[in-house]
Amino acid sequence: MTPVERSLLAELRAQADYTGRLLLFVLRFLVGSVVLTVGLMLLATTLAQRPLLSIFRRLRI
16 A cells, blocks of 8 residues: 555545534434424423413313
């Protein structure tokens, strides 16, 4: 293996490591965003049902 090939191989490994780390960061960010969105939706649904339940209590349904 020539020194140029070794240099290119080292550069390719560094680039693959950088790309892998970036992909991992993006995936973590997306999963975190989905979890946060689902949590906020559940919280909003819970808070929105309280007035609806009080209306049902007043109507005795």
